[in-house]
Amino acid sequence: MSLACQKDSYLRELKCVVKSCREASLKQVVNGKKAEVKGYEVVLSDTVLFPEGGGQPDDRGTINGIGVLSVVRRGLEAVHFVTSELKCGEEVHVQVDWSRRWDNMQQHSAQHLISALAISMYQFNTTAWNLGESTSFVELDTAEMTTEQMLALERSTNEKIQSNLKMFPRWIDDKESPEAKEIRCRGLPDDHEGSIRVVTIEDVDVNLCCGTHVSSLAHLQMVKLLGVEKGKKGKVNLVFIAGDRVLRYVAGCFEREKVFTAMLKGGPDDHVDLLQKIQNSLKVAQKNALTLLRESAMHECERLNGMSEPPAYHCLYKKEGDSEFMNIIANNVSNKNMLLFLSCGEERGAGLFLVSGDPGDVQLLGPKIAELLEGRGAGKQGRYQGKCNAIQQRNKVEELIRTHFNR
Incomplete structure (x- = not known):
């Protein structure tokens, strides 16, 4: 195969003749999903559009202004896929997408x-x-x-x-x-x-x-x-x-450098040191926050354990909580028959939940709670816990629990 694009890679357009045009389909990814596109496979007398080969992707371009979605090699021929029919024997104008080429x-x-x-x-x-x-x-x-x-x-x-x-x-x-x-x-x-x-x-x-x-x-x-x-x-x-990718890469690095300089309030030579200081400060802050979260969980346990008449169930949501926060409460509440519904995460997004208490109540309510929260979980030894996508549905869970204990 010796095409015009192989003889002169700088050739951007060419007039040639349609040798064949037949109905065909092409599988492509459209909006992130695989789709089958109906169209035509066209063979020309010559072409400036390179068919995929040698590790190089195929060209894009137009035939008489019609977009070419694919070019593949079959033997000595380059086969172009277009969505509009072309007449055999007619002269056409082929142009390559030069920036891609x-x-x-x-x-x-x-x-x-x-x-x-x-x-x-x-x-x-x-x-x-x-x-x-x-x-x-x-x-x-x-x-x-x-x-x-x-x-x-x-x-x-x-x-x-x-x-x-x-x-x-x-x-x-x-x-x-x-x-x-x-x-x-x-x-x-x-x-x-x-x-x-x-x-x-x-x-x-x-x-x-x-x-x-x-x-x-x-x-x-x-x-x-x-x-x-x-x-x-x-x-x-x-x-x-x-080539041009190096220029784009350097331009992108420079733009990010300007953003970092403004955010860190220091020049490029100091970025690494400034980021290291922020990271160290963040580690200390996270450690302190974790300590406070644990203390908050223990205070909640002490409050529940100190009640003269503990309730049949207790619901608690803490946005910044985590799995450890919920487990501390579940492990340290003295009344193991009290039903606990604990949850954490973003108010309008995904999160975690835990249900603990009497094994019979947990076995019955756990899957229902997971369904209300649009999540999934697993049960073991009087507990049911997992991930969910709708923490904001907590009010429906509380209504379910209230109905269960008032029946």
Whole structure:
């Protein structure tokens, strides 16, 4: 397959002829849910829209102003999915979504450069790569990559970019030729037909690839290696961004830096120290709050235990309470037959609840209370407790308990 977009990755539009158009459907994620879209599969005499391949996503664009939702390769043909029918034999105008294409070109070309230098510098072979929406990664066949190695690789990568080295494609007709077999490649698709495409980085790399690339490494602007993550068994993922993504990344960091400076009332150089002080203060405050919460629970127990005529049931809600708060009360109330309905959490949101007391009452009321609170729970030894989504329904629970004891 040799498409216009593969011959000239900078070509943004093209006039061509519709070879075929047939009804089809496409599964897509719409508003977070999988949906089946009805439309047409269109094959053109040529195209500037790249079909998915080589780890690079497919292009987006238009045919006569109609949005193309997908482009896939089938043998030697690129199949475009659109939602409107096109007539066979008619001439159409194809345009590519250039911002998406340019980003894909920069990230894919950067991957070639990073992979080539990782081999030459450390003998780390690339076994896979992923072009993500915000960051990408190269999977390297090594169990470890040190920070020093990563920084050296980043320096070398950007030095090659500054050298303005050329990057270009060419085609080899015989894939069984000695020249073809010597070229670095992770393997051709099983259904590959025709000549093979070779992408060269001047004085750096020669690699089989079907994707779109920059014509000069200078068009990458720069590469930033963000870090190394654990990959598949015995491998690491080297995370990177290139080109315009670096500019967006720096702009985002700067905006967050301004926000932190205003909130912390200190410059960027002091952010870490200021955050550490806040974290330390927060730990002390949380410890004090927990102590007060425990004391509050014990005071409630003392109040209930000190009653000359303890009630048959007692309901208590404490917004800032937690599971420990409720269990302290349930464990320390002396009258184990008293039905306790304890709850905590945001007034209009999710929370926790606990029911304790006479096993018969708990067994009967626990599941009903959970249902009223739109939650779920589990019972054991005179207790029923769990999580819920509607703490505000406490009044209905209290009515249920009141009815139970007044029947």
